[in-house]
Amino acid sequence: MARDYSMLGPDARRAVETGLAAAEWYHTDVPRKEMKALMQRADQPAIRDTILLFGAMILLAGIGIALWPSWWSAPFWLAYGVLYGSAMDSRWHECSHGTAFKTRWMNDALYQVASFCMVRNPVTWRWSHARHHTDTIIVGRDPEIVAMRPPALRRILLNFLGIVDSWNGWGRMLLNASGKVHPEEASYIPEQERPKVIRVARIWVAIYAATIALALATGSILPLMVIGLPRLYGAWHHVLTGVLQHAGLADNVLDHRLNSRTVYMNPVSRFIYWNMNYHVEHHMFPMVPYHRLPDLHARIKHDLPAPNASMWQAYSEVWPALKRQLRYEDYFLKRELPGSARPYRDDFHAVAV
Amino acid sequence: MADWIDACATDDIEEEDLIRFDHGDRTFAIYRSPSDEYFCTDGLCTHEQVHLEDGLVQDYEIECPKHNATFDYRTGEALRAPACENLRTYPVKVQGDRVLVEL
Ligand code: FES
Numbered sequence: 001m002a003r004d005y006s007m008l009g010p011d012a013r014r015a016v017e018t019g020l021a022a023a024e025w026y027h028t029d030v031p032r033k034e035m036k037a038l039m040q041r042a043d044q045p046a047i048r049d050t051i052l053l054f055g056a057m058i059l060l061a062g063i064g065i066a067l068w069p070s071w072w073s074a075p076f077w078l079a080y081g082v083l084y085g086s087a088m089d090s091r092w093h094e095c096s097h098g099t100a101f102k103t104r105w106m107n108d109a110l111y112q113v114a115s116f117c118m119v120r121n122p123v124t125w126r127w128s129h130a131r132h133h134t135d136t137i138i139v140g141r142d143p144e145i146v147a148m149r150p151p152a153l154r155r156i157l158l159n160f161l162g163i164v165d166s167w168n169g170w171g172r173m174l175l176n177a178s179g180k181v182h183p184e185e186a187s188y189i190p191e192q193e194r195p196k197v198i199r200v201a202r203i204w205v206a207i208y209a210a211t212i213a214l215a216l217a218t219g220s221i222l223p224l225m226v227i228g229l230p231r232l233y234g235a236w237h238h239v240l241t242g243v244l245q246h247a248g249l250a251d252n253v254l255d256h257r258l259n260s261r262t263v264y265m266n267p268v269s270r271f272i273y274w275n276m277n278y279h280v281e282h283h284m285f286p287m288v289p290y291h292r293l294p295d296l297h298a299r300i301k302h303d304l305p306a307p308n309a310s311m312w313q314a315y316s317e318v319w320p321a322l323k324r325q326l327r328y329e330d331y332f333l334k335r336e337l338p339g340s341a342r343p344y345r346d347d348f349h350a351v352a353v
Numbered sequence: 354m355a356d357w358i359d360a361c362a363t364d365d366i367e368e369e370d371l372i373r374f375d376h377g378d379r380t381f382a383i384y385r386s387p388s389d390e391y392f393c394t395d396g397l398c399t400h401e402q403v404h405l406e407d408g409l410v411q412d413y414e415i416e417c418p419k420h421n422a423t424f425d426y427r428t429g430e431a432l433r434a435p436a437c438e439n440l441r442t443y444p445v446k447v448q449g450d451r452v453l454v455e456l
Contacts, residue, residue: 022401032407036370039409098421098433102411123434130420130435134401190437287409287418 003139003251003329005148007187011140015252020138026255026344027284028303038288038296041102045291046094049271050110053091057083061226068222077225081234082272085162088117089238090274090290096122096129099289100274116204119169119231121176123196127188133286137251137259143188147247149329151322156243162235169231176201241265241273244314248321248333255344256283258335262297262307263314280304303342305335357446357453360393364450371415371426373406376456381443382406383452384426386413391445392426393454399431399438 004011015021030038060080067073094100095111115122128143135141147156158164175182181194189197207227214223221229241263250258257280265277276282278293281300288296301307308314317333324331337343360374366385373396374381380396382405394415396404403419410416415426422436429440444455 035407036409041409041411098416098423104433126434130400133420192437193434285418286421287416 003149005139005145007140007143007184009140013140015135015138015141020135020252020254021141022134023254025136025284026257028300028342030285030299034299035285038285038292038299040292041099041289042291043102043106045289046100046106046110049274050091052271053083053087064225065222068225069220077230078233081230082237083234084117084230085232085234086237086241087272087274088114089242090272090276092118092120092125093129093276094274094290096126097286099287115200116207117231119166119173119204121172121197121200123193123200124172124176124185124189127190127193128185131188133283136256136283137246137249137253139251143184145246145251146243147322149251149332150326151247153322153326156239159239160236162232162239165235166231173201173204177205237269237272240311241269241277244308244311244318245276245279248318248325249335250332256280257304257337257341257344261314262304263311264307264309265311269311302338302340305337305341355455358456360452360454362450363391363447363452366391366452369410369412371406371408371410373404374454379456380404381454381456382415382426383445383454384410384415386427391447391452393443393445394424394426394429394440398422398436399440400436 006012057080060076060083064073064076064080067076091100091110092114095107095114098104098107100110101107112122115125132142132144137145155164172182176197179198181189181197185197211223211227215221244261244263246260249261253259260280260283262280263277265273270277275290275293278297281288281293281296284300285296308317321331321333358376360381360383361372366372366383368385368389369387371382371384374383374393382394382396384392384394386392394405396406398405398417398419400417400420400422403417405415405417407418408415409418410426413425413427414423414432416423417436420435421433422431423433424431424436424440426440427442429442431437431439446453
């Protein structure tokens, strides 16, 4: 039977009935003392990275504006776009967990800015992301599944230019600004939080309206090159890295080792992605801040499947798997656990398709 | 009538940390603050009923290990989404080297 990814459909009901929803997930054993040390928060790494990020954005946009409308400005816009349309994705993510900084207001401030850049309502998406962690890649429960089965390859490819996500994001923003919450959002946002959803959407509409008004007044798209459009022309990096998180792997299992992927990446991508390439580790222990994930990885890798050696190598398994899922949607990449790993539930590990 | 229950030794909990305490069919979290005071709350997060025992204590806050909701463990107040409901708290006293909770 075809999978139904709707939060309100038959698979959602089945997940609840079969105990897949809000279930107990596998965790590698790490002594409390070590885990406490890994979870410790700090301001310093994220302050450094945030100064670097905003400093680079101001510089690149400044040069882009200075060279506008010459084509010489293009490389500066492309670099600015990646910081706006991709680095902000990982900042949004880390701050939604509250783990980027030790100081709460710093987390919240960066979270608001990053949510705006990514066109993700900061209230709505905090709840949807909580659900993604409760029910990771459980069909009908996880609202953040990128590569469904069969995979909507056209949608994924369009999203390399942010087209589907930002279209939906802006559509939702207008709906929320009109005072409404989509029924699917209502399935995971508590009643008392909904006025906040609407308030933020109205503030955003005002910012976009001012930007568009400035563009019209000056007869130039330059203001939109700074605000709004980089969500499109800079989205490719976060999609490139984000697709690898779960694509092609098992669904409906309660073990992140089987449905998530850790990929070794170059330092530039890791800065943009804030170490989310350690994705199994992040899902297993979402309390560990991004700057400690390499340490967590070293600590628990004996219990995890071998990481992918590079993005290239990861895509060389993901792309054929996605193509195969177009024809056989039950096909998936079965993760081999190392001999030193603890098994979890035999029914998950033994299934081979 | 509520009873004072012997929950643990003062040394069972590290400074700025918590332990789980089960009593009857109920489960609690007992905290030791950075200034060496003891507190007790319900053990399960009010968001999705995950136990707080693997969470992180920082100052007077406990962060849930599942989705990082934060509570003030002195008052039980929910400080950060996705928790909206406060945690229930219980009176605690220290007698000698024992921590007692009024349940
Ligand atoms: S269960 Fe505690 S934050 Fe979700």
